[in-house]
Amino acid sequence: MSEIQSTEDAILTAARKVFSAHGLQGARMQDIADEAGINKALLHYYFRSKEKLFEIIFQEAFSKFAGSAAEMMTSEAPLFEKIDAFIDKYIDILLNNLFLPGFVIAEINNKPERMIDLISSKGLRFDVFERQVAEEVARGNIRAIEGKHLFVSIIALCVFPFAGRPILKSIIFGNESIAYDAFLQERKQEVKRFVIAALRPDNQINEI
Amino acid sequence: MSEIQSTEDAILTAARKVFSAHGLQGARMQDIADEAGINKALLHYYFRSKEKLFEIIFQEAFSKFAGSAAEMMTSEAPLFEKIDAFIDKYIDILLNNLFLPGFVIAEINNKPERMIDLISSKGLRFDVFERQVAEEVARGNIRAIEGKHLFVSIIALCVFPFAGRPILKSIIFGNESIAYDAFLQERKQEVKRFVIAALRPDNQINEI
DNA sequence: GTCTATATTGTGATAGAC
DNA sequence: GTCTATCACAATATAGAC
Numbered sequence: 530m531s532e533i534q535s536t537e538d539a540i541l542t543a544a545r546k547v548f549s550a551h552g553l554q555g556a557r558m559q560d561i562a563d564e565a566g567i568n569k570a571l572l573h574y575y576f577r578s579k580e581k582l583f584e585i586i587f588q589e590a591f592s593k594f595a596g597s598a599a600e601m602m603t604s605e606a607p608l609f610e611k612i613d614a615f616i617d618k619y620i621d622i623l624l625n626n627l628f629l630p631g632f633v634i635a636e637i638n639n640k641p642e643r644m645i646d647l648i649s650s651k652g653l654r655f656d657v658f659e660r661q662v663a664e665e666v667a668r669g670n671i672r673a674i675e676g677k678h679l680f681v682s683i684i685a686l687c688v689f690p691f692a693g694r695p696i697l698k699s700i701i702f703g704n705e706s707i708a709y710d711a712f713l714q715e716r717k718q719e720v721k722r723f724v725i726a727a728l729r730p731d732n733q734i735n736e737i
Numbered sequence: 738m739s740e741i742q743s744t745e746d747a748i749l750t751a752a753r754k755v756f757s758a759h760g761l762q763g764a765r766m767q768d769i770a771d772e773a774g775i776n777k778a779l780l781h782y783y784f785r786s787k788e789k790l791f792e793i794i795f796q797e798a799f800s801k802f803a804g805s806a807a808e809m810m811t812s813e814a815p816l817f818e819k820i821d822a823f824i825d826k827y828i829d830i831l832l833n834n835l836f837l838p839g840f841v842i843a844e845i846n847n848k849p850e851r852m853i854d855l856i857s858s859k860g861l862r863f864d865v866f867e868r869q870v871a872e873e874v875a876r877g878n879i880r881a882i883e884g885k886h887l888f889v890s891i892i893a894l895c896v897f898p899f900a901g902r903p904i905l906k907s908i909i910f911g912n913e914s915i916a917y918d919a920f921l922q923e924r925k926q927e928v929k930r931f932v933i934a935a936l937r938p939d940n941q942i943n944e945i
Numbered sequence: 946g947t948c949t950a951t952a953t954t955g956t957g958a959t960a961g962a963c
Numbered sequence: 964g965t966c967t968a969t970c971a972c973a974a975t976a977t978a979g980a981c
Binding site for chain 2: 550551552553554555595599602628631632633634635637638639641644645648650653655672674675677678680681682684685686688689690692693694695696697699700701704712715716719720722723724726727728729731
């Protein structure tokens with residue numbers, strides 16, 4: 530949190546802002562330079578090209594975006610603990626990085642192969658999560674559900690309100706309102722309740 | 738389904754493909770021309786500018802993307818019917834337009850004000866859906882939940898697997914696999930089960 | 946309507962002084 | 964390390980022949 534920022538940091542900060550707002554193609558080196566309070570030539574002095582600079586920003590953004598999901602996927606901690614911790618941590622991250630989901634989704638969709646190369650997701654195994662879910666189902670602790678679907682659904686419930694923020698804000702709250710921020714704040718509690726409710730065993734009623 | 742396509746239609750088809758794959762900024766008029774089997778000049782003859790052409794494609798895409806959600810929001814049909822019909826219809830649309838969610842989310846995030854202007858969402862009222870949910874809650878038919886959150890959650894569960902397809906495909910199934918398409922096919926059933934389960938009243942157990 | 950140039954502007958990137 | 968000036972090229976858009 531030092532007040533004085535090195536030129537390199539100033540560039541990275543500016544690049545984060547401009548790239549996440551306009552994407553790789555939409556971003557202009559001039560805008561990044563302006564935002565950083567320097568000129569274009571310096572950008573190329575510190576980072577060779579627009580591409581190189583972008584790669585750094587994207588990789589960093591993707592780790593933030595997917596890091597805790599990867600942890601929920603691979604950790605050996607008890608399932609319910611993992612899910613609860615994930616929702617807490619993840620929505621906090623998104624609240625502090627409102628543009629993250631839109632940025633990552635946009636870039637991944639525009640250049641899938643390229644962006645997936647930038648992600649070192651090698652070695653991530655999904656079987657831990659799947660096994661844990663299967664175990665809980667077998668024990669009757671949760672209703673029958675597949676691990677893959679549960680995993681995707683949990684992330685969906687967390688991410689989508691942020692990824693679709695501009696549209697949802699406008700459609701649900703009307704353009705004038707700022708109430709959407711409050712709505713996002715409530716999401717943490719809401720997603721937890723929703724997931725827990727969705728997982729309650731079917732036979733609760735019949736077990737009388 | 739006529740075999741012969743007018744030049745105008747050929748351009749629109751090509752534009753759909755190129756814009757949805759690369760976005761407004763990433764798309765090249767040359768690519769659209771090549772894809773349509775004509776030259777750049779003709780693009781400008783039929784549609785004045787890249788912007789104009791894009792607006793047509795985006796508006797069309799957005800209607801597809803949000804049309805049935807708007808219907809779920811405003812229709813006076815019974816809540817459960819609406820939700821069930823929405824999930825069916827919506828996931829069918831997405832299955833037939835895999836790039837739609839990524840495209841719309843990307844553009845909306847890159848130029849929010851501009852894209853929202855292109856959407857004539859004026860006059861769409863959210864109170865119908867909210868009222869219906871409140872009524873079902875009051876009757877004890879579903880557990881306590883806010884209409885806004887339920888609405889966003891349903892859409893999230895449907896859209897996110899498509900919007901995040903390239904990442905999810907790679908992370909959950911490993912890059913080699915084509916199993917993700919089967920996964921998407923299952924989503925319709927899965928989302929229905931998930932939402933219905935999540936809405937079961939809390940007091941089912943206590944009502945013994 | 947459709948084409949081949951061509952004009953024009955954007956913007957990423959480099960050269961070279963300080 | 965930082966700047967100004969400039970290059971080189973890519974991409975939208977138009978002119979004008981057929």
